[in-house]
Amino acid sequence: MKSVAIIGGGLAGLVAALHLASKGIPVTLIEKKVYPFHKVCGEYISNEVLPYLKSLHADPAPLQPATISRFMLSSPAGKTIEAALDLGGFGLSRYTFDHYLYTLAQARGVSFKLHTTVQEVLFAQDSFNLKLSDGETITADIVLGAYGKRTNLDRQLNRPFFHHRSPYIGVKYHIQLDYPKDLIALHNFKDGYAGISAIEDNRYCFCYLTTRENLKKHGTIQAMEKAVLSRNPLLRQILNEAEFLYDQPEVINEVSFATKSCIEHHILMCGDAAGMITPLCGNGMAIAIHAGKIAAETVLHYFESGRNRQLLEQQYSLNWKAAFENRLKVGRAVQHLFGSTTLSEIAVGALKYSPAVVQAIMRNTHGQPF
Incomplete structure (x- = not known):
């Protein structure tokens, strides 16, 4: 048997489902809402994701996204700096984009359980049992956690960050x-x-x-x-x-930017469930898409090479950290320069005369095309 359950139908979960389904892997995706729906999100995506989306036959071009090529940063007093975006990006609402990926995944055989939450995940004898809010229990060889920033499942898994309140709220x-x-x-x-x-x-x-x-x-x-x-x-x-x-x-x-583990109780965490880049640095959508790709590729290797779970988890952790750990660290460091009115004014004033530093920050918080 080869089966994958994905908890959460955001970008990481949807692209992983598309990728796995394209290779003939049975996938069940559990999502607490019903598409289409809005999400608190900046809705900007770096063009680094385009080669991968095209490889999944999920090119966003038919949705007519906005083309974005310039960046501006302002201080609380209104001082500004501007820079060109090396790769550029596009703007697309989650309402439209997630629904588009959902319809593609559904057409390609992914099984969806919508308006449903996972109440408990149990791992025993090298497989998972997921207890759902509708009373059903499903089994899977692999579980991907792609459910976003914070849910009751984090409490059930006793994840350390869940026990520390975050002071942040997001509004969109x-x-x-x-x-x-x-x-x-x-x-x-x-x-x-x-x-x-x-x-x-x-x-x-x-x-x-x-x-x-x-x-x-x-x-x-x-x-x-x-x-x-x-x-x-x-x-x-x-x-x-x-x-x-x-x-x-x-x-x-x-909204928590605390360090998180990309593996919990043998669940491979993707996107914000594994760690969130600060919105100041943007690009959380691109990270989620890239994380879905890494998870899908690692799972495919697991099925194709003898099902060594220890190796699966070790490889996923290494791949995830290589792709994202530095980006998240830089994001957290940059965030400390802002929020405080005085520090923000100083930071924007200094960056205005340091274009090389601005470009370095953008390079270190954005990835390369994949």
């Missing part, structure tokens, strides 16, 4: 605005930063990270935006001029 809108379509901009404010970039259908993703304390102090998201974000003149312009396309923003709590 889709907006319409007279704004450059080729630019991704990151705007700092007190205890946070916001990103804006174009997506499909002449819309923009406006997404920011801040602290629960900021929200608690001002009472509502709208009051916080007016009192805190609007101190940055570039953010004030966006908030005053944009047409907001949601009645309410998408919000996520407990």
